[in-house]
Amino acid sequence: MKVSQHLWFEKDMEEAVRFYTSLIPGSSVDWISAVPADTPSGPAGSVRLAGFTLGDQRYMAIEAGPLDTFNHSFSIIVGCDSQEEIDRLWEALSEGGQVEQCGWLRDRWGLCWQITPTRLGELMSDPDPEKAKRVAEAMLKMVKFDIAGLEAAARG
Structure with a gap:
């Protein structure tokens, strides 16, 4: 079983992920892709996904427009x-x-x-x-x- 945290970005997900991984030793951007089909958040390619590692923790991220803002709960x-x-x-x-x-x-x-x-x-x-x-x-x-x-x- 694999567990990872998930972050939802309104915009600039790739910039954020690359920035975070540049700061923490042992980190990497594992993959970045765009969703090929239309979604409720927009046309094909407008929703982007990423997998990345910060130190010893795995994360996934999505850029799909506004939903909920980040808060101290995470x-x-x-x-x-x-x-x-x-x-x-x-x-x-x-x-x-x-x-x-x-x-x-x-x-x-x-x-x-x-x-x-x-x-x-x-x-x-x-x-x-x-x-x-x-x-x-x-x-x-x-x-x-x-x-x-x-x-x-x-x-x-």
Whole structure:
């Protein structure tokens, strides 16, 4: 059995898919095609499909005009090992989009992402509840995550 996520784009699906796969190491555009027959969304060729891989996750995408907009009910979370990775992805994905609290952003297509340091999970699960609490409080004040700031909060 194979499971993959599905994204519906009003327009510019191929641009989005190529952009996403250029940002995440180990990613690829696996295929892109147009639906050859007329559909309720338009004439032959106006509906486009794609299969792609982001890191270790498979996705499918469709470009078929307006339906539902992206929202926080579905998001992509990327765990980063360094501040440089966080900064690179944050800058690229937030360009033309909107930044939010706690490492969340919407890209220019409206897709929600959370760019998180892998270190955050380690700090939040520390056996010292006061340390974990300080990290959580620091995290809640951040827009883009700052690993050094989280580490400082952990130290008190």
